Amino acid sequence: MSGFELIAVAAAIVAAVAYLLRRVHRLLGKNAAGGCCGRCPVARPPAGR
Amino acid sequence: MNGAACSLSALRIGERGRVRPGSPDHPAFQRLLAIGLLPGTSVQVVQVAPLGDPVEIEFNGMRLSLRKADAAAVEVDRAD
Amino acid sequence: MAKTPTLSSSVLRVALVGNPNTGKTTLFNRLTGARQKIGNYPGVTVEKKSGTWECGGRRVELVDLPGAYSLAASSPDERVSFDFLTGHLAGEPAPDAVICVVDASNLVRNLFLASQIADLGLPLVIALNMSDAAEKAGIRVDAQLLSRHLGVPVVRTVATKGEGIDALEKAVNRAVDERACMAQVPWPEAVGRAVSYLRDGLEKEGVRPLADGELRRVVFDRQSAVLERAGIPPGFDPAPLLSASRDILTAAGIQPLSAEALLRYEHIGHLTAGTIEFPEKRKRSWTERIDAVLTHRVWGLVIFVAMMFVVFQSIYTWAGPFMGWIEEAVASVQSLVAPLLDNWPVLQSLVIDGVIGGVGGVVVFLPQILILFFFVSLLEDTGYMARGAFLMDKMFGWCGLNGKSFVPMLSSYACAIPGVLATRTIEDPRARLTTILVSPLMSCSARLPVYVLMIGAFIEPSYGAGVAGFTLFAMHFVGLAVAVPVAWALNKFVLGTRPQPFLLEMPPYRAPRFRDILWRMWERAREFLVRAGTVIVAMTIIIWALVYFPRPESVREKIEASAVAGSPAQTDRRVDAAYIEQSYLARAGRLVQPLFAPAGFDWKITVGVLASFPAREVIIATLGTIYGIGSDVDEESGDLRTTLASDRWTEGPRAGQPVFNVPVALAIMVFFALCLQCGATVAVMAKESNWGWALFAFAYMTLLAWAGAVLTYQVGTRFLAS
Structure with a gap:
């Protein structure tokens, strides 16, 4: 595996892990119900919380 | 108007009745009043679900589905 | 309870309230230009949503509150509405005005809610919505006379066609400027005494002072969240105080729990006298004719099962060719990109096998998602969902699942998240918890790709397309079939929930609008992608x-x-x-x-x-x-x-x-x-x-x-x- 490949593949993996960690963090965070999963059009942060 | 008193759940499909004052102990009591099922309202049983429960009733142009157990708490005068 | 509008801020806050199925959400979308989930099904709007509305030169923050028949704050979503209207939500002052959307065909029942809002002292505008449908049925409402009787602007609107929007803008501005409040119920003197008694008693205990409108809610509602919100000092049990104040009503010959409805409807009867003209001979409506078949004891069930089968069969068969195209597209992207990375085999594997192969494999199932949402939107918008609930209630009701669990559980077939949020319409906290716990068992649309892959690879080759469609249908049934005994066990052994009343309005059938259906399919497709x-x-x-x-x-x-x-x-x-x-x-x-x-x-x-x-x-x-x-x-x-x-x-x-x-x-x-x-x-x-x-x-x-x-x-x- 060439040096370029090593860097590219490592960067992709690090980015993927970082992205997922951020997702999890947001999920556990205060604004979790708001568009967290990107799947449901209805979910918004609960009013008054 | 002055037919025999019975519960709403005893009415058959197509039969009408006039609501009598109900018991405030029933959990649906306030809900039914809020949507206008007041004493004196004329109510008709429109349909009964395939397994005999719930029933669909019509009053004041509103169609409502409710379980027999809840309908049993509504006393009516059967209309002829 | 209303606070004076904050003149310093240029943005007005207007709340949109109304009974379920009055076209509230459609009006909201008309006014704000925002698209929202629209459904002809009670309880689709589960929470507060807001949008900006340019209202006759003024900037308005329009807040769409959950549909409700009454302000009795017994379920979490009703509580949100009540707290919002009384300004008790943190960081949310009471609105400057309220638009109450009423169904012109059911004016009296709809005005019950308007009358409760009047009690809070908020400027009000009545939007007489779905006037066209009412007129077609021969029901005529004299908006001008009604406006004079109520003391607030009454505007004839048809939200689906955008009629009456200009008039509504003028009316809202007028209501805000003139602080036009609806005529209050002339409460009997005993109600006043009960309220003062309660106020004095609460004051002694150091509870935050409450407005008369709020205190009336405490006296009238079997279980009110108002006291809870006001903050009960530890060690103080308000029950004896409450029953003593209700005794004042009983002594005066007023039944406390029915007093509000009886007095309000009597007052509404006076206010609407001479304003509504009913047809001389009531025509048999389309809804009645359709329901005679669709909720029929035999035919209703046969049609329901046949319809569900057709839905899943079509999801399975219609999607086939589209899937093939997407598969080909993915393969051609792979063969197009692969040569570019020939010098870097590891990177090539990451891009071709990993990213394109993996994501492509998921994207292939887009057609199924689209077809599923086509049917879900169709069934919701026409009003059939409520009929489905009616037909199926007995089968799933014995386990103690709340009648109101139907909406969340049906929503969960799309995605469990809105389903879980929709449980806020359930009053009983234990019944609500049960519903939350079983909702994810409903087969959500993310499971569809797994089913289709497995059925396509192993069931269809062995047993043919008919069995394949049936298997898909069966898989969507498995979760529901398991949810019922699970809910029963939870209720019986863990939570001890008592059966709840099941009241579900059967909305009139309406022709679906394909623009809305296409929009929802697109929204879901976008989310999936x-x-x-x-x-x-x-x-x-x-x-x-x-x-x-x-x-x-x-x-x-x-x-x-x-x-x-x-x-x-x-x-x-x-x-x-x-x-x-x-x-x-x-x-x-x-x-x-x-x-x-x-x-x-x-x-x-x-x-x-x-x-x-x-x-x-x-x-x-x-x-x-x-x-x-x-x-x-x-x-x-x-x-x-x-x-x-x-x-x-x-x-x-x-x-x-x-x-x-x-x-x-x-x-x-x-x-x-x-x-x-x-x-x-x-x-x-x-x-x-x-x-x-x-x-x-x-x-x-x-x-x-x-x-x-x-x-x-x-x-x-x-x-x-x-």
Whole structure:
């Protein structure tokens, strides 16, 4: 595996892990119900919380 | 108007009745009043679900589905 | 209770309230230009939503509150509405005005809510919506006379056609400027006495001072959240004070729990006198005629089952050609990109097998999602969903599931998250918790790709398209069938919930508007694609790395040294297979596989199942990646279905036999049907209850899924020829 490949593949993996960690963090965070999963059009942060 | 008193759940499909004052102990009591099922309202049983429960009733142009157990708490005068 | 409007801020706050099924959400979308989920089904709007409205030169923040028949704050969503209107939500002052949307055909019942808002002293505008439908039925409302009687502007609107919007703008401005409040009920003197008695008693205990309107709610409502919100000092039980104030009413010959409704309706009767003209002879409406068939004891059920079957059969068959096109497109992208990366084989594998293969495998199922949402929107918008609930209630009601559980559970067929949020319409906290705990068992649209892959690869080739459609139908039924006994057990042994009243309005049938249906299909498609492009891509990259590494040269050398016969291509394939078999993922998978061996899963399926806990679609990407690396990149790779069908066990007692057969495919589907593999849902469940319950749901569903898969496989291998 060439040096370029090593860097590219490592960067992709690090980015993927970082992205997922951020997702999890947001999920556990205060604004979790708001568009967290990107799947449901209805979910918004609960009013008054 | 002055037919025999019975519960709403005893009415058959197509039969009408006039609501009598109900018991405030029933959990649906306030809900039914809020949507206008007041004493004196004329109510008709429109349909009964395939397994005999719930029933669909019509009053004041509103169609409502409710379980027999809840309908049993509504006393009516059967209309002829 | 209304505070004077803050003149300093230029943005007005206007709340939109109304009974369910009055076209409130349609009006909201008309006014704000925002698209929202529109459904002809009671309780679709589960929470507060806001948008900006340019209202006759003024900027208005329009807030759409959940549909409600009454302000009696007994369920969480009603509480939100009441708190919002009284200005008790943190950081949200009371609105400057309220638009109450009423159904012109059901004016009296709709004005009940308006009259309750009048009690709070808020400026009010009545939007006489769906006037066209009312007029068609021969019901005429004299808006001007009604406006004079009520003391607030009454505007004739048809939200679906945008009629009356200009007049509504003028009316809102007028109501704000003149602080036009609706005529209040002339409460009997005893009500005043009961309220003062309660106020004095609460004051003595140091409860925050409450307005008369709020105190009346406390006296009238069997269970009011008002006191709770006002803050009850510790050690103070308000019950004796409350019953003493109700005794004042009883002594005056007024039944406290029915007083509000009787007095209000009497007052509304006076206010509307002479304003409504009913047709001389009531015509049999379309709704009545259709319902005579669709809710019929025999025909209704037959049509319901037939309709559900057609829905799933069409999802299965219509999608076929579209799937083929997407598969071809994915393959051509792969063959287009692959040559560009020829110098970097590792990177090539990451992009082709990992990202494109994994995500492409998921995107292939877009047509099914679109077709499913076409039907869901159609059934919701026409008003049929309520009929479905009516027909099915007895079957699912015996377990103590609230009648109101239907809306959340039906929503969960699309996605459990809005379903869990929709439980806020349920008053009883224990009934609500039960519904939250079983909602994720409903087969959400993210499970669809798993079913379609397995059915397409293993059920259809053996049993034909008819059985394939039926299997899809059955898989959507499994979760529901399990939810009923689970709910029963939860209610009986854990929560002790008593049966709740089931009142569901059967809305009039309405012709669906295809623009709205197309919009919802597009919204869902976008979400599905966004998810495939973000979470699934990230998961795929990680899984690719775990399948690709480590790559010690010794593995290749050993195979090449022992290669006695066979073409170089065959040797390459054996090398690839050997690499996968010793990858990190395979090692981890083999470690856990014994756990899933009774369900017939090999290490690849096991790994797919485990990787899918954050999001269930990942299994497809995982299998796509594993089998993608296993196949030669330059070779015209067959679709995932054929690849799965040709995979064989390399070791163990079943060596040489196919990894996948009908019982295994069924076991996988049952596992996915019952398992809570969605991080976002778990988080939302924790928010709506607490982490304890969310983890409980996760645990019980995982156990159920495992047991269900094992049972399916064990029974399946005995009774089905594989």
